[in-house]
Amino acid sequence: MFAYEIEASKALLAKASRILVITHIAPDGDAIGALTAVGLGLEQLNKQFTLACDDQAPNRFSFLTLVDRLQTVLTHNAYDLVIAVDCGDMQRMGCVFADLPDPKPPIINLDHHVTNTMFGDVNVVDPKANSATEVLYYWLPALGVTLTPPLALSLLTGIVTDTLGFRTVGVTPRTFEAAGDLMRAGADLTLVMSEALTLKPLSTLRLWQMGLNNMRFEDGLLWSVISNEERKATGFEGIGSAGLVNMLADVYQAAIGAVLMAYDDGKVYVSFRCRPPYSVSELALNLGGGGHPLAAGCTLEGPLSKVQEMVVAMAKETIRSQSQLS
Ligand SMILES: [Mn+2]
Known part of the structure; x- marks a missing residue:
């Protein structure tokens, strides 16, 4: 080769x-x-x-x-x-x-x-x-x-x-x-x-703790929203969800897992994960981001409540249309 x-x-x-x-x-x-x-x-x-x-x-x-x-x-x-x-x-x-x-x-x-x-x-x-x-x-x-x-x-x-x-x-x-x-x-x-x-730092477990505490499940979407204050309280400074989004997507009842996390600059980082036959790449692309069929994400301008409303609606729509295809 x-x-x-x-x-x-x-x-x-x-x-x-x-x-x-x-x-x-x-x-x-x-x-x-x-x-x-x-x-x-x-x-x-x-x-x-x-x-x-x-x-x-x-x-x-x-x-x-x-x-x-x-x-x-x-x-x-x-x-x-x-x-x-x-x-x-x-x-x-x-x-x-x-x-x-x-x-x-x-x-x-x-x-x-x-x-x-x-x-x-x-x-x-x-x-x-x-x-x-x-x-x-x-x-x-x-x-x-x-x-x-x-x-x-x-x-x-x-x-x-x-x-x-x-x-x-x-x-x-x-x-x-x-x-x-x-x-x-x-x-x-x-x-x-x-x-x-x-091996992981304690802040990762604190982030998971916060994320699991805030977790919600509706229409096949299992998601968690973490505000900037909540994130800072856990000590987590990284970008991404430190594996939290995988944990959400790896649940039988979940078609798509999502984590929405806010940062000091007002931006909200959104990560999506799913298993076949679902795909999140188009969902992320429609939100101005990108990625792979099973793992994708995007960055949106806050406020967090508005971002949540939009992302949750679009993710549920993705689940609805893709479950009809399968
Ligand atoms: Mn690589």
């Missing part, structure tokens, strides 16, 4: 001496796993590199090598190659890319999103891969990089987190073959499962 893209990547890498590796804003396990894996690979290839992301890596990924080298603001901006990992489009790279002086350096785009806009000069994009690190699992050795234990650990972290522990629909025997190979190379699966998926 990727014979042309690998040759083209090699050609760009051979000419590059200062490489900027970027992952997406609000990074997840795949983003940080892919970022550190590329760094470890470039180290082996004796290349100078910077690892960049607009936002800090979540604390739970501090077990990964090189994560301490991540820069959220660049200390200089003279680069001759950009490697983007886990970014579906150029905007996902955020300010660390947008603020580079023009003309921008050439880009190698390493990703697995179906919606990838092929924004790179070289696009190593495999929508069948479950994670960006699964793409890197093939790309890095093709460049002559050896899968050392820390590198294998970074790659396995992306696979484990993007598949929620091998539970998502895209998981195939190939996913397990890659994971098995990475374990053989020295990656500790138990460590990844525990650090990246299971």
